[in-house]
Amino acid sequence: MSKYAEYDSNLLSLIKGGCNTFDALVMRLADANKQFDQSADRWRVTDRRLQALRRAGKIVFNRSRKSWYLNQVQEVPQ
Known part of the structure; x- marks a missing residue:
């Protein structure tokens, strides 16, 4: 379990x-x-974790609204 697991969950x-x-x-x-x-x-901690969650596909950034959202697209298991 990552040392950031609780932080990511809160985020x-x-x-x-x-x-x-x-x-x-x-x-x-x-x-x-x-x-x-x-x-x-x-603030860099929050920035790093947001980017890690984005790369993992858990969140997306909407540039027009300048906001983060949960990714609603579900990956198909292979």
Whole structure:
């Protein structure tokens, strides 16, 4: 299990609940970011995890709305 599993779960539940802009996600996860990054740029943790979830196909970014959404497309098992 990844050390980010709980963080990712919180991130996905926030996105599902409608808190889906980058700034809103960073603010809501500010306390959780402290445990992973001691630098001044704590927003980088959220950015890295959003990109990891995007690459895994769990979320998508809507450029026109500048928001993250859960990916509704289900992959077909092979």
